[in-house]
Amino acid sequence: MAVTLPPFQSLLDEHAADLHRFLAASVGPHDGADCFQETVISALRAYPGLQHADNLRGWLFTIAHHKVVDHARRAARRAIPVAEPPEVGTSDPDGLADAELWGAVRELPPKQRTAVVQRYLLDRPYAEVAAVIGCTEAAARQNVRAGLQRLRAELPQEVRS
Amino acid sequence: MTGDDDDVVARLRRGPAGPARTAPRVPSNGRAPDPPGPEDELDALVAAALARADADDLVDVAWAVQDSPIGPLTLAATGEGLVRVGFGGEDRVLDELATEVSPRVVRLPARLDDLRHQLDEYFAGRRRQFEVPLDRRLSHGYRRRVLEVLSEVPYGETVSYKDLATRTGNPGASRAVGSAMATNPIPIVVPCHRVLRSGGALGGYGGGVDVKVWLLRLEGALAL
Numbered sequence: 541m542a543v544t545l546p547p548f549q550s551l552l553d554e555h556a557a558d559l560h561r562f563l564a565a566s567v568g569p570h571d572g573a574d575c576f577q578e579t580v581i582s583a584l585r586a587y588p589g590l591q592h593a594d595n596l597r598g599w600l601f602t603i604a605h606h607k608v609v610d611h612a613r614r615a616a617r618r619a620i621p622v623a624e625p626p627e628v629g630t631s632d633p634d635g636l637a638d639a640e641l642w643g644a645v646r647e648l649p650p651k652q653r654t655a656v657v658q659r660y661l662l663d664r665p666y667a668e669v670a671a672v673i674g675c676t677e678a679a680a681r682q683n684v685r686a687g688l689q690r691l692r693a694e695l696p697q698e699v700r701s
Numbered sequence: 702m703t704g705d706d707d708d709v710v711a712r713l714r715r716g717p718a719g720p721a722r723t724a725p726r727v728p729s730n731g732r733a734p735d736p737p738g739p740e741d742e743l744d745a746l747v748a749a750a751l752a753r754a755d756a757d758d759l760v761d762v763a764w765a766v767q768d769s770p771i772g773p774l775t776l777a778a779t780g781e782g783l784v785r786v787g788f789g790g791e792d793r794v795l796d797e798l799a800t801e802v803s804p805r806v807v808r809l810p811a812r813l814d815d816l817r818h819q820l821d822e823y824f825a826g827r828r829r830q831f832e833v834p835l836d837r838r839l840s841h842g843y844r845r846r847v848l849e850v851l852s853e854v855p856y857g858e859t860v861s862y863k864d865l866a867t868r869t870g871n872p873g874a875s876r877a878v879g880s881a882m883a884t885n886p887i888p889i890v891v892p893c894h895r896v897l898r899s900g901g902a903l904g905g906y907g908g909g910v911d912v913k914v915w916l917l918r919l920e921g922a923l924a925l
Contacts, residue, residue, distance in 0.1 A: 547799040547806035549764070556747050557740075565717055573746055580750035584759040587804055641709065642717045660713035691709055 782834030
C-alpha cells in the first residue's frame with residue numbers, strides 16, 4: 541500500500557527554521573545557507589519515494605547531517621584552517637567567547653558536531669539525535685559526550701568561565 | 702548531570718550570536734508586520750531553494766494564495782497547467798493535492814504569476830476569459846466531460862443544470878451535472894458560477910451563494 545505523505549510544504553513550515561539553525565551552527569552562516577538549499581533540494585528529490593512517514597523530521601535532519609559530513613570532507617580537502625570571522629564585534633567579550641565556541645563546534649568531527657548541536661541548540665532527545673546520525677542511542681550519547689569533552693579541552697579557560 | 706550544566710552547555714543552548722540566531726517561527730496573528738528579521742531571511746532562503754528545485758524539475762505542484770474581492774484563493778498548478786482553485790486558506794487544498802497529485806507540493810508564487818495577473822484583471826472587470834493551460838486530472842469520467850462543456854459557456858451568460866446536461870448529449874443527467882459542479886476543482890476559471898437552477902433560482906456554490914451572486918453581478922449576468 542502506498543504511504544500517505546503530507547505536502548512537502550508542511551515539512552518546510554514546521555522544520556525550516558530549525559534546519560537553518562542546525563546548519564548555520566554546524567558549518568557557519570554562509571555555508572549554512574548553501575547546505576540549507578542543498579538539503580531542501582535533496583529532500584524534494586527523494587520525498588515521493590519514501591516508504592514511510594514515521595519520522596519526517598529525523599529524515600530531513602539526516603539529509604542535513606549528510607550535507608555537514610560532505611562539507612567537512614570538502615573543508616578537509618581544502619585544508620586551510622581558517623575559521624569564519626567572528627559574527628559580532630570583537631570588543632564584546634561575550635561575543636568573542638561565543639565566536640570561539642562556535643568556531644570550535646565547527647571543527648568537531650561531523651558526528652560529534654551534529655550530536656552536540658541537535659542535543660543542545662535544538663534541545664532534541666538522544667533517541668532523535670541517534671535517528672539523525674543513524675546510530676544507536678548509546679552511540680549518540682557517546683558522540684555528545686566526546687564532543688563536549690573536546691570543546692571544553694579546546695576552549696581557553698577564560699572563555700569557559 | 703552537574704558536568705552537563707556548565708557554561709559551555711549553556712552557551713550551546715543559547716546558539717551562535719548574531720545573524721545566525723533565528724527565533725522559532727511564531728504563526729502570524731494579524732499584528733502589524735515586524736521589521737525585517739531572521740524570519741524574512743529564512744523565507745528568502747526557502748524561496749531561493751525552491752526556485753533552484755523548480756529549475757531541476759522537482760516541484761510537482763506549485764501553489765500560492767491570492768487575495769481577491771471574494772476573499773483569499775488558493776491556486777495550484779502542475780507542469781501541465783492550473784489544477785486547483787480553492788476558496789479560503791491552503792490547508793485542506795494542499796493535503797488533497799499531496800494525496801491526489803504528488804506530495805511534492807510547495808509554495809512557488811512565480812509559477813502562478815500569469816494566472817494571478819489575469820485574476821486581478823477579471824475581478825477588476827477588465828477580463829472576460831482566462832488564457833491559462835488547465836490540468837483537469839482531478840475530475841474524471843462524465844463529471845470531467847460536463848466541466849469541459851461548461852468551459853464553453855461565455856462570460857455574462859448562464860445555463861441551467863438541465864441545459865448543461867443536454868449539451869453533453871445526456872439530457873436526463875441534471876443530477877450528475879449538479880455533482881460535477883459541486884466537485885469542480887477549478888472554480889471561477891471553469892465557470893460553475895454560471896450554472897443556475899431551471900427557472901433561474903441560484904442553486905448552490907462551493908464558495909458560498911454570496912460569492913456566486915457577486916461573480917454573476919460582476920459579469921452582468923444578474924440584475925442589481
